[in-house]
Amino acid sequence: MGCDGMDYSTIVDVFDKMEATSKRTELTDLIVGLLKSTPRELIDKVVYLMLGRLRPEYEGIELGVADRMALRALSVSSGLDMKSVEELYVKTGDIGEAAEEALSKRLQAVLFKDKLTVERVYSTLERIAMLKGEGSQDTKIRYICNLLNDAEPREGKYILKIITGKLRLGVADYTILDALAVAFTESKENRDILERAYNLTSDLGLVARTVALDGLDAVKAIGVELFRPIRPMLAERVSSAEEALDRMGGRCAAEYKLDGERLQIHKHGNKVRIFSRRLEDITSHYPDAIDAIMASIKVDVIVEGEAVAINQDTQEYLPFQELMHRRRKYGIEEAMREYPIALNLFDILYIDGRECIDLPYIERRNILEGLVNGSMGIVSIVPMLIVSDAKSMEDYMLKAINEGCEGLMIKDLNSPYRAGARGYAWIKLKREYRSELADTLDLVVVGAFHGRGRRAGRYGALLLASYNREDDTFYTVCKVGTGFTDEDLERFYGMLSPYIIRHKHARVNSRLEADVWFEPRIVIEVIASEITLSPLHTCAMNAIREGNGLALRFPKFTGRVREDKSAEDATSVDEILSMYRRQLKVTRQVQASEEDTGMIE
16 A cells, blocks of 8 residues: 555544544554554554644644634535535534535535545645635635545545544543554553653654654654653652652652743754643743743753742742733733743753753752853742751741742652653642641543533533543542632533533543533642542542542632643542542541540540
8 A cells, every 4th residue: 555545534434433432442452453554654644633633732733724614615515505504513513423414415416536545634634734814714615625525424524523623532642652552563561662752752643653664663762852842740749748758768859849830941042942831832922931041041951940920029929820811822022011920940851962851850950050050030940958857848848838839849869850750759749638638639521510500501510530641541539510600610611612522531431420521631620628438439449448439528629720731630540549548547647646635435
């Protein structure tokens, strides 16, 4: 099969089966079969199309096709008037199904149809994405019509789903890594090698093409490259300074944990690009940070830091919500004046052609301190203290909190930078857990329940889940219906609508049957009174007691949507399990203390 000769119908057949399954193992098997049947020169394009995009996310390439534009093209290609096409869309509630039905009712048969190939579909979508400016809408419609005219109804279904950003196949990055390992190395054991390359490049298409064409050794050779973001290292959490020290072997670094936006900054010569924690290119939001980096760092680097909003008069740190006013397309200059920032660097991953990720933390810190001497304009280094006793750590945490921070980041002095990994080499320490949960949790919306009474016509409660990286699955942990204002309820109804799917997502494990299911994309912050055992929720099922998972008691929405976090960055099942065990330990200590003082009869 030639590299441009793969029938588009081949991937459409598999997409249909993927869309229909709610089993992750079946999903992986379908992807393996598709990858094996794909010409290797096309493997990256098929991977991107499966994810509903054309390039890695950090490149920010969007097709820019609104539903109405897609429906206009569908009207032209099917010969149905616009009103009929819109009625089909309302009836089916799915633009892809509307396309399939409209194209099957074509008023005029197309006499000469060219067979659609993957290469042609992909290259046409690329052209559509590149079109900008005056007259571009009409040209986009013409390109879409060219595809739809030659498309079978089922092929048209997925063309419109992809161009409008509504492809919902249940596929995630880690599912594809599993499938690539099986398809091209014949062993899932090699997934770690592929994952390392993905964590350094944030480009699944590149990893797929490399392993398919050049094998595992070529994948192992993939390294850090400027302007290709590295997936961030993540932290676990503990409840006390004693536990943190125990995890770290008695000596560690304690850094201020700032309440800002984590940035990964790439600089080469006179060019600077800034990526968010989710690896979006947010360079345009921080022109002041770019100027400061250019002025203070003269070599090529990749550094990580935290942008924090400050009160310019007092230089005090302000809450995260203030910083989010910087997230706008227009009025950037005004936002810079109204919401000035401090840029606090805490890690270095690359300097002048040399990778730093495999160096111990303390060596990376020394390089960073040599790079930025003291405070240079808005750029400084996050305060850090090496500690070897709990009291020093607690005193330092109080100092950090008094200066507007959330707490501390505790770091293993000898740990390399583990891109994309979560572990105890980095630990979040906020406040000591008492009988109530003092910390918030970031959970993923996977379902919803229809509201009643005042909430009729909106969602009355959301079904939330935690993430387990081991099996790439989201496990339910609570229903939350409190803490929402009327404005929040309106906002969530609109925010979640693009992610509605017809059945429970293949990566969601739930015993509850939601009224509406969603693709796991939106992360929200909640707080609760405690964590309890529950036969209804699947988080940490059987870990504490057979037939029971863990659930939040009296969960409440804090008002914060974590736009800076992907679903896979949510609070993990292991974290919740660890929080439950700490809570249990504290409760037992309190009970023992009360018994000792005669408070319990």
